[in-house]
Amino acid sequence: MTFADLNIKPSILKALIKENYTAPTPIQEQAIPAVLAGRDLFGCAQTGTGKTAAFAVPIIQLLSAQTGKSTKLRQIRSLILTPTRELAIQISDNMKAYSQNTDLRCLAIVGGVSQAGQERSLEQGTDVLIATPGRLMDLVNQKVIDLQYIQILVLDEADRMLDMGFINDVKKIISKMPSNRQTLFFSATLPPEIAQWVKSLLVNPVKVEITPVSSTAERIAQSVYFVDKENKQQLLNHLLQDPSIVSALVFTRTKHGADRVVRSLTKLKVSAQAIHGNKSQNARQASLNNFKSGVTRVLVATDIAARGIDVEQLSHVINMNLPNTPETYVHRIGRTGRAGYSGIAVSFCEQEEMPYLKDIEKLIKKTIPVVKDHPYPMLNATPPLKVQAPSAPSLKKKIKARR
Numbered sequence: 001m002t003f004a005d006l007n008i009k010p011s012i013l014k015a016l017i018k019e020n021y022t023a024p025t026p027i028q029e030q031a032i033p034a035v036l037a038g039r040d041l042f043g044c045a046q047t048g049t050g051k052t053a054a055f056a057v058p059i060i061q062l063l064s065a066q067t068g069k070s071t072k073l074r075q076i077r078s079l080i081l082t083p084t085r086e087l088a089i090q091i092s093d094n095m096k097a098y099s100q101n102t103d104l105r106c107l108a109i110v111g112g113v114s115q116a117g118q119e120r121s122l123e124q125g126t127d128v129l130i131a132t133p134g135r136l137m138d139l140v141n142q143k144v145i146d147l148q149y150i151q152i153l154v155l156d157e158a159d160r161m162l163d164m165g166f167i168n169d170v171k172k173i174i175s176k177m178p179s180n181r182q183t184l185f186f187s188a189t190l191p192p193e194i195a196q197w198v199k200s201l202l203v204n205p206v207k208v209e210i211t212p213v214s215s216t217a218e219r220i221a222q223s224v225y226f227v228d229k230e231n232k233q234q235l236l237n238h239l240l241q242d243p244s245i246v247s248a249l250v251f252t253r254t255k256h257g258a259d260r261v262v263r264s265l266t267k268l269k270v271s272a273q274a275i276h277g278n279k280s281q282n283a284r285q286a287s288l289n290n291f292k293s294g295v296t297r298v299l300v301a302t303d304i305a306a307r308g309i310d311v312e313q314l315s316h317v318i319n320m321n322l323p324n325t326p327e328t329y330v331h332r333i334g335r336t337g338r339a340g341y342s343g344i345a346v347s348f349c350e351q352e353e354m355p356y357l358k359d360i361e362k363l364i365k366k367t368i369p370v371v372k373d374h375p376y377p378m379l380n381a382t383p384p385l386k387v388q389a390p391s392a393p394s395l396k397k398k399i400k401a402r403r
Contacts, residue, residue, distance in 0.1 A: 006032045009061055011101035016057070019097050025050035027210040032058050034206040035184060042198050043186040045210040052094050054208075055080075055154050055184050060095070062152065063127055064102040074105065074125025075149035079177070081170060083160040085110040085132060086275075086288060091156070092130045104128060111135040112280050119144055133161065133169040140176055150177040155201075158187040159194055167193075174201070189327045219342045220333055224357065224368045226378040229350040232320055233264050235376045239318070239346070240270055240298065246315045247291070249335050250300045253321040258300040261320065265298055272298035303328055319347040322356040326363040351378065 003016055003024055024032065027049050034041050035058035045051045059078050066077075080095075082088045092108035099106065107126040109118045111134050118135075122144060129136075129145075139145040153174070155161070161170060183201050187194050198205070227235050239245065252258045255276040265272040273287040273296050290296040303323065314336045323329050329347075336343025347368070349357050361367055 001029055003028075003057075007036065008032070008057060009065075011064075012057060012061055012098060015098050015100045016053075018100075021053070025054075025210075027051050027208055028054045028057070030208045030210075031055065031184075031206075034208070035059070035182075036061060038062075038182055040182060040202040040205040041184045041208065042202055042205045043184070043208045043210070044190060045186065045188065045208070049210050051156075051186055051210075052091055053098065055156075055186070056091070056095050056098055059128065059152055059154070060099045060102060060104060064099070064104055074127060076126060076129045076145065076147065077149055078128045078152040078154070079147065079150050079173075080128065080130040080154040080156060081133060081136070081161070081173065082130065082156045083132065083164055083166060084157075085112055086284065087157065088130045088132055089285065095128055095130065106130065109135050109139065112284070113282065115139070133166040133173065136173060137169045140173065147173070147177040150181050152182045152184065153177065154184045154186070156186045158185060158197065159189045159191065162191070162193055162197075167197075188331060220336060220345050221342070222333065222345045222347075222368045223371050224347045224349050225371050225374055225376075227348050227350065227374075227376050228378050229352075231376040232348050232350070233261065235348060235374065236261070236318065236320065237264065237268055237270075238375060240265070240268075244315075246297070247294070247313070248298045248316040248318050249291075249314055250298055250318045250320055251323075251332050252300060252302060253323075255302055257320070258302055261300045262298075265300075270298060271296045272300060274300045276302045303332070315343060317343070317345045319345070322347055322349055322353040322360070324356050326356070326360040329360045330364065 001023060003013055003021065006024060006029070008016070027043060027045050031041055031043055031051075031054040035055060041055075043051055043054065045054075063077055080088075080091055082091060088108045088110050092106055095106040105124075105126045106128040107118075107121055108130040109122075110132045115135075115138070118139075122139075136145065140147065155170070161167065183203075183205075185198055185202060185205070225235060236250070240248070250261060252261060255274075255278050258274040258276050262272045262274045273290060275284050275287045279287070287296065287299065291299040317333050317336045319329070319332060323332065333343075333345035336345060347357075357368070
């Protein structure tokens, strides 16, 4: 199947070809016709499945088909809510690329930067607004933004917005827009709160479920190192001596932990930067751009800041700390192995994290191979109460084997 088979109009097809889009992904194939038909949609899809184009392309087609208005009279007709600044900017970039041959305007507004510049941009008018809940709520309360003309609402990464405590802001925002809108709801997981939210917001929705959250891409080689907490940094330093680790996204549990890792790596002359909530938006975007361009070899992130990090050829994801929510593990390692490339996911597991490992393996329905041949083995390790897989080859051997 091609995008032309989905009845995408030529101007948008031309833009997709320019952006090197060939065949639609499964979620695009199923979602685009439903959205074009005006249906509400619930998409359960994890990162890397192509869901941005799944909602962006039909929104552009629907809005651009309407009678155009003068620039001064432009009203916000579609709102895309997303949990993080990085993801909002990424969606905005994609929307602009897909709509480059139309006269639609797209604008992202996020926290962490001057509001004055955003107000000036809003005065110019925009058809599609991509926003984080906090900054949007501020501007709505100040009557800078009017949501009464919204025709299409997108809630992206809804489970993360719930985790980050945005649900009340989102509910208030939704109350400011027409009830007869089209609503597109995307979430990688379906906890009870999200399921209830779907029931209350969507009317007879089309459900598209792609790659259940319990699955991990087959092209991602996973391994785990048992290591004492105090030796995790030394183990990371040791692994990064391998030049075949071209780029690594390292996850830490806390913002201060991310900064500590960067300081340690910098002393070893390893180019590294941190990205987390304490950084300004400009600093976060600069770090992300440096990582994407290869100027920075290691990007150290917390889970919240990592939403929106999309690096096509990221070679490694390294979990300094195992997450206590197994679904988060799947999202983390999904940052590598994207767009048909292979990837490697490495996790460090201290004694207190053994239960987390057990939960992760239960969710993904496989045992993660344990690397025993390393210089910082855990002392008096007590593995999870289950049969462990045979020892995996060392990281360097594994990389050579994959070449």
